Amino acid sequence: MRMIDTIEGLRAARAELKGRTGLVPTMGALHAGHLSLVGQARADCDAVMVSIFINPAQFGPGEDLSRYPRDLPGDLAALEKAGVDVVFTPTPDLMYPPGFQTWIEVAEVSRGLEGERRPGHFRGVATVVAKLFNLFQPHAAYFGQKDAQQVAVIKRMVRDLDFPLELVICPTVREADGLAMSSRNAYLNPEQRRAAGVLYRALSAAGDAHAAGLRDPDALRAIMLDMLRAEPLAEPEYVSVADARSLRELDAPGDAPMLLSMAARVGATRLIDNRLLPPDLNNRADLTAVLGG
Numbered sequence: 621m622r623m624i625d626t627i628e629g630l631r632a633a634r635a636e637l638k639g640r641t642g643l644v645p646t647m648g649a650l651h652a653g654h655l656s657l658v659g660q661a662r663a664d665c666d667a668v669m670v671s672i673f674i675n676p677a678q679f680g681p682g683e684d685l686s687r688y689p690r691d692l693p694g695d696l697a698a699l700e701k702a703g704v705d706v707v708f709t710p711t712p713d714l715m716y717p718p719g720f721q722t723w724i725e726v727a728e729v730s731r732g733l734e735g736e737r738r739p740g741h742f743r744g745v746a747t748v749v750a751k752l753f754n755l756f757q758p759h760a761a762y763f764g765q766k767d768a769q770q771v772a773v774i775k776r777m778v779r780d781l782d783f784p785l786e787l788v789i790c791p792t793v794r795e796a797d798g799l800a801m802s803s804r805n806a807y808l809n810p811e812q813r814r815a816a817g818v819l820y821r822a823l824s825a826a827g828d829a830h831a832a833g834l835r836d837p838d839a840l841r842a843i844m845l846d847m848l849r850a851e852p853l854a855e856p857e858y859v860s861v862a863d864a865r866s867l868r869e870l871d872a873p874g875d876a877p878m879l880l881s882m883a884a885r886v887g888a889t890r891l892i893d894n895r896l897l898p899p900d901l902n903n904r905a906d907l908t909a910v911l912g913g
């Protein structure tokens with residue numbers, strides 16, 4: 621496994637790779653969710669490339685940039701074991717040198733949900749992902765369902781800016797109680813960790829109601845919100861029932877795939893989760909085809 625922290629080094633390493641290449645962009649503190657993307661890339665591609673970069677541009681003021689979990693030795697050991705070929709670990713200065721002033725704004729699909737609560741977040745995401753695509757020039761790039769709006773934003777950007785690559789969206793990997801794996805779960809104390817399972821329970825309750833025939837978006841939202849509110853340690857920020865392709869909030873029942881999503885705070889930790897309905901869409905092929913149109 622080659623570890624690289626310069627642009628020239630990355631371009632040289634990339635030029636040596638043969639066949640189909642896959643890229644997995646991450647912010648490190650890797651867990652089984654990240655490694656499922658790496659595993660999929662390993663299965664699909666001749667060479668697997670991973671970036672570890674805590675992108676300052678996607679954190680707002682007052683967010684957790686300075687305390688975001690880091691574990692480079694652990695990450696490198698896990699990636700080596702997973703058969704990764706190239707790991708790129710740039711510094712913020714390398715990605716945003718003095719004078720940097722070019723930003724990518726994916727207008728509409730960035731607006732609601734996470735984008736509404738985290739102004740500038742998707743501008744930071746789109747810009748760094750575009751840079752990574754240009755640097756790595758992968759044939760395929762792997763992203764997680766966990767960040768569903770991010771998928772929609774990147775899909776739109778790839779189409780609008782003609783990036784010559786394929787996106788692959790992998791299902792959310794969960795803990796035994798359903799909590800979506802996240803680097804931020806490390807912030808939770810044991811009591812908060814127990815409470816954090818409520819996001820998955822809320823998504824499941826709405827899924828059960830949908831399976832029993834409930835289609836009204838407001839009623840599905842109410843089920844999720846009630847479940848979140850029943851957990852004293854959780855403070856809901858939003859619940860959403862949106863069209864899975866446009867991410868527009870639904871106000872009437874329909875047949876189109878729906879994205880159920882939410883954010884809640886457990887203590888100081890902000891957690892997000894989502895699922896598609898109907899439930900059989902939460903697999904790689906359907907997620908890749910449906911999320912973000």
Ligand code: AMP
Pocket residue numbers: 645646647648652653654656657762763764765766767790791792793794800801802803
């Ligand atoms: P992050 O390091 O949080 O920026 O995540 C890097 C990539 O891993 C993103 O495409 C995430 O959507 C994906 N990811 C994060 N958590 C999970 C999870 N629990 N299951 C699947 N993919 C995930």
